[in-house]
Amino acid sequence: MRILVALLLLCTTLPLPLRAEEVVLGLSRNRVAITTNFDGSEILIFGAVKREEPLQAEPLEVVVTVAGPSEHVTVRRKDRRAGIWLNSAAVEIDAAPSFYAVATSAPMRDALLAIEDLRHRVSIPRAIRSVGAPAEVGDAQLFTRALIRIREESGLYQTLEGAVQFREQTLFNASIALPANLTEGAYATRIFLTRGGEVVAQYETVIEVDKVGLERFLYTLSREQPLIYGLLSLAIAILAGWGASAAFRLLRQS
Numbered sequence: 340m341r342i343l344v345a346l347l348l349l350c351t352t353l354p355l356p357l358r359a360e361e362v363v364l365g366l367s368r369n370r371v372a373i374t375t376n377f378d379g380s381e382i383l384i385f386g387a388v389k390r391e392e393p394l395q396a397e398p399l400e401v402v403v404t405v406a407g408p409s410e411h412v413t414v415r416r417k418d419r420r421a422g423i424w425l426n427s428a429a430v431e432i433d434a435a436p437s438f439y440a441v442a443t444s445a446p447m448r449d450a451l452l453a454i455e456d457l458r459h460r461v462s463i464p465r466a467i468r469s470v471g472a473p474a475e476v477g478d479a480q481l482f483t484r485a486l487i488r489i490r491e492e493s494g495l496y497q498t499l500e501g502a503v504q505f506r507e508q509t510l511f512n513a514s515i516a517l518p519a520n521l522t523e524g525a526y527a528t529r530i531f532l533t534r535g536g537e538v539v540a541q542y543e544t545v546i547e548v549d550k551v552g553l554e555r556f557l558y559t560l561s562r563e564q565p566l567i568y569g570l571l572s573l574a575i576a577i578l579a580g581w582g583a584s585a586a587f588r589l590l591r592q593s
Contacts, residue, residue, distance in 0.1 A: 381516050
């Protein structure tokens with residue numbers, strides 16, 4: 340028994356083996372402020388590969404993902420019946436990122452194997468979790484594809500193949516455009532180093548997206564004091580209507 344305990348203590352005190360390659364990351368900013376005139380932003384992700392061994396013959400690739408807070412989404416399909424568009428079916432998607440961008444240093448099929456994509460949920464379809472669908476809906480995957488298409492058109496979902504600049508297998512950088520209609524919260528940022536499509540190292544950090552100033556005040560007021568928020572909105576609407584009416588009368592008199 341004493342020998343077993345001694346061996347366990349020895350194992351816990353031995354230094355862990357160093358990985359051959361690691362990611363050293365930097366961000367142009369780790370916080371994005373949403374103000375009244377916010378019309379989008381851009382995040383520059385840059386870093387380097389730290390090596391404990393000589394450069395290997397097979398090249399590395401870099402994959403970068405930025406994911407906004409996940410949310411529950413209901414996707415509905417409309418059919419034309421008797422000349423009227425009506426909801427005919429709906430699928431509940433359990434968790435879909437409010438924003439998702441994946442940038443690579445090479446085409447996705449070369450940078451990441453399908454099994455690694457499944458394991459780490461890197462590509463946009465893998466980042467969306469849809470557990471089940473109603474029995475009467477036989478083509479549930481079409482609803483997920485429709486969600487992806489709609490959010491790609493609005494800039495909320497981005498696949499940027501070749502957007503990561505990787506210099507001399509050491510320095511890399513990528514630029515991710517953030518649209519104006521961002522959801523507030525923590526944006527998980529991941530960097531994967533791959534070789535032959537297999538992940539050999541990864542790094543994770545977070546970018547905070549927050550409302551500030553008047554945006555923050557109104558958001559907090561609407562959540563914590565809905566009655567006061569409603570009365571304030573009504574008062575502003577009345578004042579705006581009165582001001583427009585007064586200005587119109589002045590124009591008519593002149």
